[in-house]
Amino acid sequence: HGFKGFKDWGHWDLIARQFAQRGWFFVKFNFSHNGVTPEEPLEFVDLEAFGQNNYSRELEDVEAVLAFLREDPRKLLAGEADLTRLALIGHSRGGALAIVAACRFSQIKALITWAAVSSLSYAWPDDDFIHRWHKAGVYHVLNARTQQQMPLYYQLYEDFAGRREAFDIRNCLQRLHIPILIVHGADDPAVPVKEARLLKAMKPEARLAVIEGADHVFNGRHPFEGTELPRASRELVEQTCVFLEELWGR
Numbered sequence: 001h002g003f004k005g006f007k008d009w010g011h012w013d014l015i016a017r018q019f020a021q022r023g024w025f026f027v028k029f030n031f032s033h034n035g036v037t038p039e040e041p042l043e044f045v046d047l048e049a050f051g052q053n054n055y056s057r058e059l060e061d062v063e064a065v066l067a068f069l070r071e072d073p074r075k076l077l078a079g080e081a082d083l084t085r086l087a088l089i090g091h092s093r094g095g096a097l098a099i100v101a102a103c104r105f106s107q108i109k110a111l112i113t114w115a116a117v118s119s120l121s122y123a124w125p126d127d128d129f130i131h132r133w134h135k136a137g138v139y140h141v142l143n144a145r146t147q148q149q150m151p152l153y154y155q156l157y158e159d160f161a162g163r164r165e166a167f168d169i170r171n172c173l174q175r176l177h178i179p180i181l182i183v184h185g186a187d188d189p190a191v192p193v194k195e196a197r198l199l200k201a202m203k204p205e206a207r208l209a210v211i212e213g214a215d216h217v218f219n220g221r222h223p224f225e226g227t228e229l230p231r232a233s234r235e236l237v238e239q240t241c242v243f244l245e246e247l248w249g250r
Contacts, residue, residue, distance in 0.1 A: 002092025002115075003123075004044075004143055004150065006036045010222035014229055018237045023250045025081035027069065031061050031094075035150070042223075044148055051138065051151035054159035055097060055120060055167055062088075062101045070107070085109060085248045089240070092191060092216065096120050096169055103172035110247055112181045112240055115191050115216050118198040120160060120167050130157060145222065173203040180206035181243040183236055185214025209239040 001007055007028040019026040030036060035050035036043060044050060069083060087110035090098025095116020102111040124130060133139050133154055140149040160167055173180075180203060184196035193210055200208045211218065214232035229237070 001031070001034065002090075002094045004035075004141070005092065005094065006030050006034055006041065008041050010217060011220035011224040011229060011233060014224070014227070015233060015237060018229065018234075019241065022241050024241070024244065025077070027065070029061070029065050031058050033057055044143065044146060044150065047148065047151055051153045052155065054156045055100070056159050056163065058094075058097050059101055059104065062097075063105065066105055066107050083107070087112060087244060089114065091115055093117055093120070093122075096122075099169055099172050099176070100167055102178065103175050104166075108178065110179045110181075110244070111176065112183065112243065113196075113199065114183050114218070114236065114240075115185060115188055116182070116195065116199065117191050118195045118202070119169055122195075124157065133157060169199070170202045173199070173206075176203070179243070179247055181209065181240065182206050183209045183211065183239055185216060185218055185232060186210050186212045187214060188216045190216040207243060211235045211239070 001009065001012075007030045012028060016026045016028055030041070031053065033049045033053035035046050035053075037046055039045075066086075069077070069081070069086075086107055088098050088102055088108045089112040090096070090101075091114040093116075095113035096119065098111060098113060099116070100120075102108040124133075134157075136154075138151050138153050140151055142148075143150055165171060182196050182199050184191075184193045186193055196208060196210065200206055211232050213219070214235070218236045219230035219232040
């Protein structure tokens with residue numbers, strides 16, 4: 001999931017079910033510091049954790065999920081999942097993080113980004129902004145849906161700056177030698193489709209699919225009502241499943 005996102009947002013469950021119906025073992029997870037809790041999985045009740053999130057923590061979370069799948073302590077996979085054919089999907093900022101994770105963890109054999117940003121520093125416009133952030137120690141982002149002022153502590157930038165090369169998306173893409181699919185909505189107001197074209201330019205052999213009429217969440221909403229996915233989301237599932245089926249069959 002992306003910034004201000006969580007695994008059970010909107011229609012993500014319906015999308016996951018579509019993959020399962022097509023024969024894919026689909027795992028969703030929350031980043032540990034995304035602001036929701038096991039007790040309140042649909043609300044940002046832990047804004048302190050949200051503010052203390054950073055990219056290194058998110059990579060540790062991905063590593064923990066990979067270890068959980070490999071060790072399968074609760075016997076959830078029951079022989080149904082083939083971990084030699086493991087694809088990682090990331091949405092929005094999570095798409096950029098997925099690129100970094102795929103570069104770091106060799107277990108990941110295919111990479112798919114949905115509405116991804118092309119840089120993990122995309123939200124920090126200039127040095128003056130960084131200086132003001134450093135001086136204040138925190139800046140706040142308005143959640144338009146909940147009207148919460150969500151804190152981001154300066155440690156996020158310190159984490160990024162301390163590992164700038166590891167978090168460089170161009171560098172990671174150029175080091176990757178696995179199949180990559182980039183999917184983006186043509187009408188995305190939050191992360192313009194030019195970001196997808198930048199990613200494609202960084203990795204020309206990646207496949208790019210632009211979905212006409214699709215916004216940042218492929219026309220989903222939260223909360224999501226109904227049992228029918230929007231057309232843009234159906235196209236998202238189709239593009240992604242076809243990519244996987246061409247790689248590995250059903």
